[in-house]
Amino acid sequence: MKKILIGCLLTSSLIVGCSAEQDVHTVIQEEVKVADEITTENQEQTQKPLEIIKEDENIKLNEIKEELKSEEVKKEEVKEEEPIGPVEYHVYGTEIPWDNKTEVRELAENEFSTIIDALAKAKEGDTIIVHEGIYRETLIIKKDNITVKAYEDDYVLISANAIVTGFVPEPTMPGVYVADVPSNYKESTVPFTQVLANGQYQNMARFPNITMDDMMMPVEDGSGYSQLTKIAKPEGLIGTVTFAEGTLPDVDLTDAIFRGLVGKNADYVIGDVVNSENNKIDFTATTINHWSKTDAMRANYHETGFGYVFHKNLLDIPGEWFVEDRKIYYMPHGDIKDIQIEMQVRPKTFIINNTENVKLENLNFVSGAAHMKNTNGATIDGCSMRYLSGFFRPTGYGIVNGKEAGVYLENAKNNTITNTYLGHTWGPGFTVIGGENNTFKNNIIEDTGWIGIFTAGIYSSGQNTHIEDCTFRDTGRFHIRVDQPIKINIIHSSFERAMKLGEDAGAIQITGAPTPHIATMDMKGSEIAYNRINDVHGIPVFSGNYKQQFAVAFYFEECSNYTAHHNLIYDIRADSYDGPENFIKEATFLYIGPRWKATHLPINFYNNTIWNVDGIIQSWCGGIGNYDELKEQGLKQEEDRGMITNGHFKNNVFSQAPMSINFNAQDLTLNAKFISWSKMPQYDWIQILSYDIDEFFRLADTADYNFHPEQNKMFPLEQADQIFVDAPNGDFRLAENSELKEAGVIVDGYTSSDSPDIGALEGNAYVLSAGASLKTPIFKEVK
Structure with a gap:
């Protein structure tokens, strides 16, 4: 009986579809075991009728068949699993108004009509390739290691409209x-x-x-x-x-x-x-x-x-x-x-929060802001962003107001934004809050800050921010703003027409005013080099006794431990308004603070060219009127007023303009909040004004403003043609017989020869090419 039952079981296994040789062998072994169990039961129950035995056997056979069927279903499910390894998904748009020949495509496997659907299917490591067209959706990426990019040279527009x-x-x-x-x-x-x-x-x-x-x-x-x-x-x-x-x-x-x-x-x-x-x-x-x-x-x-x-x-x-x-x-x-x-109906064009190693390549975004919170290792390359924010109603004026109305990076680390255009917005460009190691390279950032508050093309409080080969044009206030003690390098970039809706600010502004203590802001060896800044004018303001148009190229207040070298600054003039009101017109190369903060870390200016400016250096020397009281409360600063003891000015050239240091005193709280104006008559003599560079440095020394000058030159504007090739048209190469040639001193690590030239073109003309090589994109939807 045992042999007959095995044969029947083998036949049953073939009926349910076991075809692989290994599968048949496994089934036979399992069925033999079951048959042995059935035979043993039969031997123990010798009194059981034959019909009952056959019924029991049939029940067992049916159970085996069901198990085999279940195993086959599982095998089918395994066959349907996603392939191992990165996958490319393609997205084909249906709205291509500039291409009248477009036809609706029949989508194959791994093809979609929206980026959202493709992202839903994608796994970590996958790539989404987007083809020509307008996509009216928000790009929300929640997975790591995702790439979204345009197909070859296709024009892809992601719109919040x-x-x-x-x-x-x-x-x-x-x-x-x-x-x-x-x-x-x-x-x-x-x-x-x-x-x-x-x-x-x-x-x-x-x-x-x-x-x-x-x-x-x-x-x-x-x-x-x-x-x-x-x-x-x-x-x-x-x-x-x-x-x-x-x-x-x-x-x-x-x-x-x-x-x-x-x-x-x-x-x-x-x-x-x-x-x-x-x-x-x-x-x-x-x-x-x-x-x-x-x-x-x-x-x-x-x-x-x-x-x-x-x-x-x-x-x-x-x-x-x-x-x-x-x-x-x-x-x-x-x-x-x-x-x-x-019209805009969505607030944002892309959100890549809480992700790692996301890549956006050659995508165009319009009519919305963007978020990068807790974003690590993202790359944005070859993209454009326009009209990031409409009009809005801030209740204050600081950076915090409207900070999320542009591209907002919060606690973002190791991100790189390259070859990207950002322009035309009521709010800021890029706002970086915290984080570290974020890089901006070869970007154009223009026409930002229409609202007229504290907005910047790039604001950063993130450590190790690096900005290089970028073009900044036209902003309501700052091109770059920093107000925390970070290291930031600003290299070979161009800055034009800052402060179009205000004054008392700089194209590049590094100021420690918000720091909640009386101490200078340590910039950790920051480097500002080979940049070009020009055409800064501002507008006049009238606020009580303050009636002034004050525009600045470098607004470096209460900060130290930085080096600015080989920068070219020109046409910084408060000449945009000629109304009948009486007010002070002053646009200057450098506002250097330090207010009431004693500064002992290095402040270095080497080989800079400054031309056609209203002023050269302006410094506010502040006194702490209630110094003794604050010392009892724990004030750490030993000095009762501001000073600069570790300045170094070498190989700089200036057009003739005034330089000044002015003193006044304030009573302050321990966290540097203003209480009231005060008097410190022992320092009233610190009111320095000079049009002669050498005299100014000598007088500054007496007030503990130690600039340690070497080989700095100043010339009247009328002598420009004797010094430069064509200064009125921005060509600051040295004239053939310029007295700046080989007239400088060696600055280790910064000058390039044993007899360096004075000025920004020392060594080569690299500064003349400052800015992005990127061209403004052509936007196909614009008629």
Whole structure:
């Protein structure tokens, strides 16, 4: 019986599909074991009828068959597992407006129509290749080691915009069309949208109108700004200004948004209009400063300023728009049927938080900010980012206000951003909060900070920040801003037209003002070298007794342990405004602090060329009026005033301009907060002003400002042609018989010969090529 049963079992195994030789052998062995168990049971139950025995055997056979079937299903499931190793997924867009021949593609395996779907399928190490087209989605990457890149030379645009359709004429507004906003637009996530027409930026309806292609020229006609007069705020919460230029339309401006550049940056105001009459408006401020306090502002505290208002009822020229009550109003250039209107509906274009080794290559982003929080080892290469933020309403003016309105890196480490374009935004460019070892190389960063507060092309508080071969153009305030004791290298980059909406700031600003103690900020050997800075002007401000237009190339306050060498700085002049008001016009090469902080770490300036500037060096020597009191509280600084004891100025050349050190005293808290102005008559003599470089350094020594000068030269502007090839046109190569040739001293590690030239072109003309080799991309969607 045992032999018969084995044969039957073998036949059953073949029926259920066991085909591999090993599988058959395994099944036979298992079935023999089962058959032995059945035979043993039969021998123990000799009284059991034959039919019952056969029934038991059939039950066992059926159980075996079910087990075999289950094993086959498992084998099939194994066959369907994803392949081992990196996989490429392709994404094909369906919106390619610049290619009229596009056809809808039938997608194969590992092909998708959205990047989101491809990311959902991708594993760590996979690559997503995106083909030509517009992708209206947010790129959110949550997995490590993911690459998203454009296919070959394809133009890929990732947009936070949605297309607006259904425009019809607005009967009460001639020339204006109206449509519903897209259903996915939410003011809670995008309080102020942005609008593009055939890819071109359109302006929110305002007075005065913008008729130039520049958002940051408040002193010019057509800039969208009017000069302000009769600026006042009596007791209470209502402020008032009068527009001195143009005629404010006779329309209801209730709840219009007012933006005023009045006073210093801390005084700038945003408010809601409560009444308007002729060219005068009344408003309540939403910014937290003296405009939002009930105290009266003294008469003529702000002698003049610049400002504008936004409102739907100001929509009066083609290209303007306004969104209200989930309707968008737009006045087109030409036939609206020929125009594609789109508006921002998502706040961000990409988010790569909490990831490692993500790569974004040759992607274009439009109309949204970006987040890189806890991002490690990311590479962004060959990308572009435009219109990162629309208008917004900061309540303050510092970097923290609007810090996430650009590309925001928080606790980000070892990231590299190269060959990338960023431009045209109300907010900042890149903001780096904490982290370390982030590199920016061969990028263009331009036209940032339209809002007019403390924004920067790059702000960093991250250790070991490296910026090289970058071009910075046109910013409301800073190109680069640092306010923490980090090491930052800024190498072979160009900086043009900083501070277009303010003053008392620098193209490169390193200032320790926010540090919560009385001590200089250690920059850990930072290097600022082979950079070109030019065309810095600023605008005038009038704030009480402060009436000044102060623009700076290097604003290095309360910091030390850095070296600036082979930099070329020229055309730093406070000459952008010629109104009738009396104010100080001063644009300078270097503002060096150190206020009340005694500075003993190195401050090195070697082989720099500074030409056509209003001033050379300006220093504020601050005294601590309540020094004895603070020492009892634990003040560590031994000195009761500011000083610089370890400066080194060698081989620099200047055009003739004033240099100064001025003293005043303050009472402070232990964490460096201002209490009140004070007097320290023993230091009143520290008021130094000179137009002679050698005299200035001698006088500075007497005030413990020890610059240790060697071979620094100063010349009148009229002698430029004897010194340089063509200084008026930016060619600062040395003239054939220039007396700067071989006239310098050796600076170990910095000069290149035994008889170095004086100035920034010592050794070679490398500084003349400062900036990015990258070209501004061509954006195919723009008509």
